[in-house]
Amino acid sequence: MQHDDEKDPGIAALAAVAGLARSVESLTRDVAAMKKGLQQTASKTAVARLNDTVASLGNTVASFEDLLTRLAAGPGAGRGKAHNASDSSDVESVRSWLRLPEDDESAVQSVLSELLPWMEATYLRYATARETLPPCWLWHPEIVEELLWLMDAWTTAYEGDEASNKLVGDWHDRQRPGVTRRIGEYAPACDVLAHREPAGQRAVTVPLAADADPFVTWWTTGRDDNGPAPTPEQIKAGRRGDRSGSHGLAAVPNSTAGGQR
Template sequence: MRHDDDKDPGTAALAAVAGLARSVEALSRDVAAMKSGMQQTASKTAVTRLNDTVSSLGNTVASFEEFLARIATNRADTDRRRSGGEAPEQVRSWLGMPVHDAGAVENVLSELLPWMECIYLRYATAREALPPCWLWHPEIVEELLWLMDAWTAAYEGEEASNKLVGDWHDRQRPGVTRRIGEYAPGCDVLVHRDDAGLPIEAVPLAVAADPFVTWWAGARQTHGPAPTEAHIEAGRRGDRAQRGGLSAVPNMPAGGQR
């Protein structure tokens, strides 16, 4: 079903159903008018079959209208709960965990660790891709946390369904497993390359962002501003504590692979 981008899909569907209902009503009138003329030229069976087809179409429209009405009711209930002060369900994020809240972090890990043992690591590809130093990689914990919550929603949530389960098996779990293997290829506790205690990676050349605001806001049809000598020096790979360890100009050997 096509609808305008600025129109709610439910509203568009209701309008479409209303139009279909009008068409069915007009068709019913036509059939009634045709019956008298067809009595002399068409068999009684043909007339009956045509009448049954119109009746079936009318029943389909009625069922679809009932379905859309249930959707509208559920949406109204959701809006009413939100307006009454109920907070919408929060999606958890390891990277977005509140700072200095050890209890929240502990609660997440107390769920994640047994889930990984009982569910995730039952899959051979998951065991092969997960590095032993996974807890040192926040991006890996982030992936595993949302995957666990997706599994819970698919199997145990209010809208649990075979469709959600199939999506978890066919798309979500393989995607997370593949990305984990890309995040930390060959990494291990004994060869973990992050320097303990040092600041995390800085955004490369963040201090040079102002010219890019001007460029992208008003002249993006041209190439960006040319890098200065200071940009090049700041962008080189080198001392991770001072330069952030990432670079747009990798002319020095990178450190160990994470």
């Protein structure tokens, strides 16, 4: 979405903060002039208060200047950097297996080099985790995604800057059991033999993705009425889990003899 410069939220905020900073600087100069004029007649206490006021205004101006610098750098400045104690202004992105760049093999390798030892040392110490994790878990991106965020939550609870018994308790009481339960639901009877589909074949298709136009019209002009009637082709191809239809209506693959995907 394009914005005119005058309406762009970032530019408007930048202009507003810049104007406020100029006002504060002007006020600082006025207070300094008042202090100079009062030095001959005001008490030491009054002069000391003015000194404190000027110092406070100086700090405020410095804060505004820092904010201006960050606004000028853009809305995403600093995001994605690794957080460390020496630079608390950096913002650490939340990692996602599903959003790792497709052309960056080193990023994928880096995640697995952390995840595999953590699973052995921590996650699979729990009997329920061993019982629900299918041996074909690496074929299931949704399972890897769950395990990755659970590992990062564990790191935050035990080793992060905000590590606490409360976070540890939440990990044990809510987060780990939730992930374990969902993994069991994703692939309740799956094994390696279930993944014999030809490599490179598309694993997931969005139902009716090629037939979305009538739904756009319905939802924008007549959403109080029933939606479009399914076409004969959609009915023929629309069996749940059927991947043979020309419209690709299946969102998930078929069950196979070796297990369930």
